[in-house]
Amino acid sequence: MIQVHNFCAGPCLLPDEVYKGAAEAVLDFNGSGLSLLSISHRSKEFMAVLEEAQQLALSLLGLEGKGYSALFLQGGASMEFLRVPYNLMKSKAGYINTGNWSSKAMAQATAFGEVSVLASSEDRNYSYIPQQINIPSGLDYVHYTSNNTIYGTQWQDIPQADCPIVCDMSSDIYSRVYDCEQIDLIYAGAQKNIGPAGLSVVLVRDSIFGKTGRSIPQMMDYAEHIDKGSLYHTANVFGIYTCLLNLRWLRNLGGVQAIEKINNQKAATLYSAIDELDYVVGLADVEYRSKMNVTFDFKEERMKEIFDTLCKEASILNIKGHRVAGGYRASLYNALKQQSVDALVEVLHAMKTKI
Structure with missing residues (x-):
């Protein structure tokens, strides 16, 4: 292959050994004689893949055994813009606007209640992270984007509030030490630092659900996906296996x-x-x-x-x-x-x- 230097913002590079392992599995998954693309998402072989991927997704961020669930869902982070308010907004949520993706998340939330813009860096083309934000009490949750892919800014701390904290961590998840236990729901499009496009990874504290009073369609209900172990619908077998290979690579790296x-x-x-x-x-x-x-x-x-x-x-x-x-x-x-x-x-x- 030609040696190139790929600075793509997503879908991004994955380690060479991940490409190799995923390619081999497409031809023959673990010596089974079957392609990874053709195994059942409910087979014992794939269940082992899913369970290990969920375990690593939590443990690498220090969340294993802390009351969190790991979900591998379809639709990418853009689907989570919608799922978050569906599951958490009762009447009013706070959003910190630091870029294009924050704005898109806010737009989805307006369908479920009042969106309070707690702070914004739009006045200087999103070139900074707002500081000393006054977050009022009584919000259903506070949402922020930890790293702003388009404008090149990144949070160093975590907003503090008396309600659940939600973070879109799509473009810097697993890239740095961060006190993720202060965050109640983390979501990320897999195509930045986790795996191939098409998946979202959601790491969520189980205790924050069931407070909106609304009936949630099962496809959009985090609790339903937790109950079904990310298998409410046919899982993205190839995507999750590739994520697992990448998470293993990161674990083995240290x-x-x-x-x-x-x-x-x-x-x-x-x-x-x-x-x-x-x-x-x-x-x-x-x-x-x-x-x-x-x-x-x-x-x-x-x-x-x-x-x-x-x-x-x-x-x-x-x-x-x-x-x-x-x-x-x-x-x-x-x-x-x-x-x-x-x-x-x-x-x-x-x-x-x-x-």
Whole structure:
């Protein structure tokens, strides 16, 4: 295969051994003579996969044995924008708006009650994380997005409230040490740091349900999915198995503590170049910079064509910013190697001789 450096924001890179293991299972799953794509989602072989994936999903974040359930659902994080208020909103919920995905989550919640915007960074194009937020009592839950994929900002702390805390952790889950036990419901689209697109992973404290007073369709009911062990409907067998391979890889690497050190180094390498080079501009405020999604641009429009050409020559792919934000974005998810970051930094420095 051609050696490329893929900075895609999602679906993202997975470790080489995960690709290999998933490919082998498609041909012959665990020596069964059957393809992974053809085994029953209720077979003992897949039940073992699902149970191990659920266990690792919780244990890697320190949530095993703490009253949480792990769900592997279909629809991605966008489905959870809807499921969360369906299950938790009785009359009023608080949302902190730090980007496009927060806004989409808020839009879904308005169908179930009042949405209180507790704080927003929209005034400066989502370049920072609001601080000193006054969260009133009596809300059904508070929702925030831990890492803002499009704008390149990231929370360092966790909002405090007298109600359940809900976090969309799609783009930085399993990337850093974070006190997840302070959060009552974590959801994430799998396609950032967990597995292939099409799945959402939900880690939820079991005690927060049953308080809305509404009748919830079974497909949307978290309690129903917990009761059925993520098997209310036919499971995404391939997706969950690939997630398991990736979670095993992370465990064998040393867990979240180990990958955080690697991720910190990758981010430091790239941000150092951005700050050093006077023709590059970081788009997020320094104190709120994401270590997963680094956003930047150039001071002059003509520099973009030079950069694009050099990236193509260096086999650097998917570096353009999101269509709503423009500029450039380098996504540094767990499986991205330091060599790829070094290649990007080399291109940034090479522009000196071209401009």
